[in-house]
Structures are given as structure tokens and as C-alpha cells.
Amino acid sequence: MKQQTLAMAADTQSGFEQHRKPTRRDEFLKTMEALVPWSALCQEIAPFYPKAGNGRPPIGLERMLRIHFIQHWFNLADLACEEALYDSASLRRFVGIDLGAEPVPDATTMLKFRRLLNDHKLGEALFARVGKELQARGIQVNTGTIVDATIIGAPSSTKNADKARDPEMHQTRKGQQWYFGMKLHIGVDSQTGLTHSAVVTAANVHDKHPLPSLLHGKEQRVYGDSAYASQKQLLHSKAPQAQDFSNQRTRYNGLVDEVQRARNRNKSRIRARVEHVFGVVKRLWGFTKTRYRGLRKNATRAFTALALANIYLSRGYLLGQVRP
Numbered sequence: 001m002k003q004q005t006l007a008m009a010a011d012t013q014s015g016f017e018q019h020r021k022p023t024r025r026d027e028f029l030k031t032m033e034a035l036v037p038w039s040a041l042c043q044e045i046a047p048f049y050p051k052a053g054n055g056r057p058p059i060g061l062e063r064m065l066r067i068h069f070i071q072h073w074f075n076l077a078d079l080a081c082e083e084a085l086y087d088s089a090s091l092r093r094f095v096g097i098d099l100g101a102e103p104v105p106d107a108t109t110m111l112k113f114r115r116l117l118n119d120h121k122l123g124e125a126l127f128a129r130v131g132k133e134l135q136a137r138g139i140q141v142n143t144g145t146i147v148d149a150t151i152i153g154a155p156s157s158t159k160n161a162d163k164a165r166d167p168e169m170h171q172t173r174k175g176q177q178w179y180f181g182m183k184l185h186i187g188v189d190s191q192t193g194l195t196h197s198a199v200v201t202a203a204n205v206h207d208k209h210p211l212p213s214l215l216h217g218k219e220q221r222v223y224g225d226s227a228y229a230s231q232k233q234l235l236h237s238k239a240p241q242a243q244d245f246s247n248q249r250t251r252y253n254g255l256v257d258e259v260q261r262a263r264n265r266n267k268s269r270i271r272a273r274v275e276h277v278f279g280v281v282k283r284l285w286g287f288t289k290t291r292y293r294g295l296r297k298n299a300t301r302a303f304t305a306l307a308l309a310n311i312y313l314s315r316g317y318l319l320g321q322v323r324p
Helices: 006-011 024-035 038-048 061-073 078-087 089-095 107-119 122-136 232-238 258-271 273-284 295-313
Strands: 144-153 170-174 177-189 195-202 221-223
Touching: 024 061, 024 089, 024 295, 038 061, 038 107, 038 122, 061 078, 061 089, 061 107, 061 295, 078 089, 078 107, 107 122, 107 295, 122 295, 144 258, 144 273, 177 273, 177 295, 195 295, 221 258, 258 273, 273 295
Parallel strands: 144 221
Antiparallel strands: 144 177, 170 177, 177 195
16 A cells, blocks of 8 residues: 555545545545446556556556546636646545645646547547446336437637637527537436437537437337427337327417327426436536537547436435435
8 A cells, every 4th residue: 555645644534634524525526436437437448548668657547537537527627627636635535646746647648638538439438338337237228218409509709710610510599599519419218317329419400310329229218309299200210119209399370289288298207307417417517618629529528428427317326325
């Protein structure tokens, strides 16, 4: 076991801060420490990660992965994450950094690690591996899927070196409001509320087009909002046995069909589970706007965020908590 330095001893609760109270961040990190399948995720990245040679040895893979996840959980850019690690003892404990013996990896190192994940599409690999690990622990994909999409905004300003907006992002209209950015389309299990499929497109792509890619093929029921209504051909191209439970129109020639409205309300009680995923990714972890240019970089971030959201949303089951 590595001997603690004075700096590390001061960071621990058993050190000098005898009256320190665990914060919500401490509890969250403790939970993620226990639930994230670190060794399995490192196996996905290890074939592409630099190996020790004649030069300076690379920073440990699991350490860089922990830092990368911290950036997602707390919505931190590279430099902000570096400063947060210097500032926060709880973050350093989670990563395993002892300032008495080593510095925090700098922002450039975090940038290179993110580029490694992006170049080899490891965001998708991490998302798929988390799904396999959850299934191995008893969380199964069932026969109902909820499909939905959300807009992730992108900077519309042209005050940059290219004097242009991101060419891979587009604008779309929702209601009376115009948005510029990309769309995150997801397929969520109707019972567990966990995401099993995802697609990233520009914002002007209609919700219905990625529908087959959001299904696993064994569905009996597919739920969606009115954007997915009357798409039986697309639905059956991937899931032949699935029934269309998307919300239907309720207003015709100024008259409201109350029967259909009641049916839509019943469907929405199940369909609301998809909003829990968006709530975690966008509201809790701050992925409401793109941080990088291009769909590919932001797709890597989106798939990683969805993988972590699945772990977070299943924490009650994984920890064996009994809810009233």
C-alpha cells in the first residue's frame, strides 16, 4: 500500500479535519465509486491507450477515466477540471491524487484523452459495455421501448476564426421558437427507464427518421409523442411484432376528441420515463449546449453521458435499496 504523505492525510476525514461533514458530492462520488464497472470500462479503452515505453510513462488509464467522468458529472471543461482537482479534496480522493507526491494531470492531458476516445468511437463502446454489465447484474431489456428526442443547443455566433457557425449543426423550429444545434434521439426501456439505443443528428432531422435505429427488434409496444404517429412502416421495418402506442392527434377541425385525449394521457404516464434520462443528462449534468465543434465530438460526449446516466438511474437496484 502506498504510504500517505502529509498532504493526503490532511485530505482524508481521518486526518486533521475531525469535524468535517460528508457533503452531497462526497456521497455521490462514493456511490459512483461502488457502481461504475471500472475494470470492464478500462478493458474497452486499453487496446488504444498509450503503453509504457522508453519515454515518460503514461498516466494510469483508470485515473484518466475517473477524471473524464468527473468532467461529465460536474460539467467541467479541461482547464476548469484541472483547477477543480487542485481545489477539491473530495475530487482528488476519488481520482486518487496525492499532491504531496504528484501534480494533477494538466488540461492538455485531458484533451488528449478525450481525443483518443473520440478518434476510436469509444463513447459508443463505453455505452454498450455499461449496458452489458447492467444486464449481467440482472437488469434486462424488456419488450417495450419509449422513443424521444431532445435538442442540444450550439453556439450560433459567427465571432470566431472561421467567421461561420458550426457547419454540422442546423436550425429547426419547435412551436414558435427557433433552435440551432443537434438532436439526441434515444430509445428507453419502458420498464427500467434505461437507455438502450441512441442516435445523434443535426437539429433539422425529423424525430421519425432515426426510429429504426432506436429499437432493438423484439419490442411488443413502442411509445412516442405525436412526432412518431403513423410511422408503422418504419416501426415494423425493425420490430415486426411491435404495436404503435405513440400519441395521436386529438384535434380535428377545431373539435377535441376527448376519448383519444384520455388514451394519450394514459400513454404519457409510461412515456414520461424518457424524460428522466433527459433530466439527468441535461439538467443534473448540464449537457444543454454543445462544447465542441462537429457532431462526432459531441456524440462521444452524449454516449458517455448516457452510459453514466444508466448507472445513476439504476443505483437503487444496484445498491439493493428497498424503497417504500
